[in-house]
Amino acid sequence: PAAFFAGMTLPLFTLALLQKGGGEQVIGRVYAANTLGAIVGVLLMMHVLTPLIGVRLSVMLAAIADAALGLYLIRAVSPARRTVGYALGAAATVMALVAVTLGGRIDPQQQTSGVFRTGYAAQSDDVSVPYLRDGKTATVSVKQTGGMGLIATNGKVDASMMLSERAVPTGDEITMVMAGSLPYLHHPDPRRVAVIGWGSGMTVHTLAGSSKAQLIETIEIEPAMYEGAKLFGPRVARAYEDPRSQVRFEDARTYFATGNRKYDVVVSEPSNPWVSGVASLFTHEFYGFIKHHLEPDGILVQWLHTYELNDELLGTMVAALVSEFPNTEVYVTNTTDLIFVAHKGRVAPPDWSALREEPLASELKRVGLLRPDDFAIRRIGGAQVLAAHVRRLGVRPYSDFYPTVSLNAPRTRFKRDLADSLVALADNGLPVLDILDGRPARVLAHTQEADVSRLTEAAQLALFNRQALMTGDASALGNRTGQAIYAAALRQASSGVVAQKQVAYWSDLAGSVVDTSLGQLPAAELEGFWDRPVWIDVSRQPELVQRLMGVYEATAQRDAAKMYQTAVALLRQKDSSELSPKSREHLLLIAQLGAIGSGMPAQVAAIDREFGGSVRITERFGPVRSYLLAWADGEQSAAAAGGR
Secondary structure, eight states: OHHHHHHHHHHHHHHHHHHTTOOTHHHHHHHHHHHHHHHHHHHHIIIIIHHHHHHHHHHHHHHHHHHHHHHHHHHHHOSSSSOHHHHHHHHHHHHHHHHHHHHOOOOHHHHTSOHHHHSOOOOOTTOEEEEEEEOSSOEEEEEEETTEEEEEETTEEEEEEESSTTSOOOHHHHHHHHHHHHHHHHOSOOOEEEEEOOTTSHHHHHHTTSSSOSEEEEEESOHHHHHHGGGGGGGGHHHHHOTTEEEEESOHHHHHHTOOOOEEEEEEOOSOTTSTTGGGGGSHHHHHHHHHTEEEEEEEEEEEEOBTOOHHHHHHHHHHHHHHOSEEEEEEOSSSEEEEEEESSOOOOOOGGGGGSTTHHHHHHHTTOOSHHHHHTTEEEOHHHHHHHHHHHTOOOOBTTBOHHHHHHHHHHHHTOBOOHHHHHHHSSSOHHHHHHOOOOOOOSOOOTTOOOHHHHHHHHHHHHHHHHHHSOOGGGTTOHHHHHHHHHHHHHTSSOOOGGGHHHHHHHHHHHHTTTTTTSOGGGGBTTTBSOSSSOGGGSOHHHHHHHHHHHHHHTTOHHHHHHHHHHHHHSGGGGGSOHHHHHHHHHHHHHHHHHTTOTHHHHHHHHHHGGGSOOOTTTHHHHHHHHHHHHHHHHHHHHHHO
16 A cells, blocks of 8 residues: 555545646646655654654555545545545545554564565464564664574574573684684784674674774664664673773764874674675775774784685675785684784784683683684784685685676675685695694584584594504594594405505595695694504505505605605506596695695696596595695795895
């Protein structure tokens, strides 16, 4: 009914005036009045009606006004004082109004379900919605279920946390706590901090846990978000109670474009890029704004996600960031959340002492960030790693003038894509970043439920595989049935001498265990596992098995020259085709890694030309293969530029 009456208003106005002899000039006047009315209506709806009475009642009020105006105009142009049509129209309007008033209430459970993402409007019975408010820019809700609180815009959850400090934290909590603590780790004196996006308030709460910041200024476009997050109570208390925490209700681009404020740190945690209007906060131009507002030694802490994006879209946003901030490093906080630390100037050594101050230290401890290794294991790499990633993808920096993310991110959200190739560099099974970026694999001295991290879980799985292979005890692998089968089968197949006809089978088993261990553990933890293994008598095995184990041993020792020599020699051996496709792919990549680590980047392409055609490209290692080529190309280009 609202759309019908709104659509009929303009033609009825025009008809009424024309029938009174107004002439064609009245059409221009009607359209001018309609344009003015649209402007006034938007201002009235956004700034007055929606905040006061919500979207539903505001739309109903507008519909009533449209219907009343339409009935008046019908009556004004009717030749008769009373008509049956007029009476029926008035009666239908009243009936529609009554029906909408009585039956048009939307179930809060359905309204907050995020049906556009899940396809389901129903939620479990234990979900309650204590807060639901139509704001100027979005409908904000707070849901509670199973001791967890979630805050959402238009049904899309932006943050979640456990309402009790004693409960195991959510993955979002680790992301928010890291976003609030990394500024103190990477900036020597972060006095003035700006935060883009209030979210749950946890990031600001974490920032306020240190005495270093003198001002924490948050730019949030939606006041209802700020009010809704208050329901998280003590979990975000400092964000509301600390006098250093101030909030500005404004669009972030407008805020930074209309002043010359300077900050030591900007933490940017907007919503997802596929949300309407948000992608503009990930463009080359916006990062230029941010750079202008940072002090010479300032840093930008930027959140991004890998879920519901593809590698190209994530890559174009990363390209935009590094085009303005070449000195950037990246962490993976949980499984699919990334935090980029972009330095305007030089990269200062981390100040670990800054994280020992209370109450910040307690906040970090709760989410499993107890010591430097807890941060280091989550770090993927620095400037060269990101530059090679962008070069591999061949993407241009995301720009306001080429809105590829705005246009294509909704499609990747619908397809539920995953931009995984950057994070996969750290846990694909081979020590790619150990060789390229000097990122040593780490094993945490502790393990707790709070370690909700893809890379910590990968390290723990590698330890369990080591135990299963070296001792025969696969109990630690738990419900990881596939891994337990591979480890047990490899141990059994290696108990004696591997028959020549079983080499392909054996090497496939070995490759499957390599995929989850060789690059996930530091060299010291690989002794007895892949370095001088105790679970197989290598000296008694066929030559192919001995030489393959020699390659894996060199890789476990991180001996780049030996990796290159042994892998290339085995690939050139005629009977190497008897090895499994998985093992041959390992050999190709290990040879290329060894070439880079030995200072021979030109050999990477040569190895690919010589052996690449006979080696299967898999989904797991295909991106790594092209990444190594991109890295080597970058090193050669840099060397050529330096020689001129």
